Amino acid sequence: MKVLVVEDDPTQRLFLQKFFEKYGSCDGAETGMEAETLFREALEKKEPFHLVCLDILLPDKSGQELLKQFRALEQQAGIPFHNRCRILMVTALKDLKDVTEAFASDCDGYLVKPVEPETIKQKLVALGLISP
Numbered sequence: 001m002k003v004l005v006v007e008d009d010p011t012q013r014l015f016l017q018k019f020f021e022k023y024g025s026c027d028g029a030e031t032g033m034e035a036e037t038l039f040r041e042a043l044e045k046k047e048p049f050h051l052v053c054l055d056i057l058l059p060d061k062s063g064q065e066l067l068k069q070f071r072a073l074e075q076q077a078g079i080p081f082h083n084r085c086r087i088l089m090v091t092a093l094k095d096l097k098d099v100t101e102a103f104a105s106d107c108d109g110y111l112v113k114p115v116e117p118e119t120i121k122q123k124l125v126a127l128g129l130i131s132p
Contacts, residue, residue, distance in 0.1 A: 001129055002042070003027070004052045006035040006066065007090070008059055012113065016053055016090070019117055023130055024050075032061025039070055043077045049085045051129060054107075056091040056098060063089060064098070067105045086127045090115060 001024035007013035013028045020026040027049075029035035035054075042048050052070065056063035067087055074084045086108040091098070094112045102110055109123050124130045 001025075001050045002047065004029065004035065004038055004042075004049045006032070006052065006058065006063065007055045008057070009055075012055075016120075019120060020051075020053075023124070030059075032058045032063075032066050035066055036061075036069060040073060043073055043079075048074075048077075048079065051124075051127075052085055052087045053090045054087055056089060056093050056102075063091065064101055064105065067102060067107055071106050086129060088123060 003020040003024060003026040005013055005016040005020065005026060006029045007016060008030050013030065017026045017028050027038055029038055039049065039052070054063045054066060067089070070085070070087065087106075088109040088111055089102045089107050090111045090113065092113045099110050108127055111119060111123065121130070125132050
């Protein structure tokens, strides 16, 4: 599994990267611009991410904006719906408006910080990314 963690908090980013390294390669991005570049390059190389963990509050661009951009880039690349990457919003925001907007933009899950490793694992199993 190839994972991208988009998180501006270094401690949280490191925690998530260490967690996902058990399952495959994991890249980290601190800003939206950095994440967009990594996502675009992966698509261009025909090595797309299988999972993106995306914080909503980033210094330069919101995770909600990035979610929409990632889905548009996948569509432009001709990636069928069933083959697109899974995107989990991992954020401290639990406002119904944020949750609704994320799902309306085709996120695959929403986790509220602090997230326990077992909760992430259960979500990965539910998404079919790992075996139980």
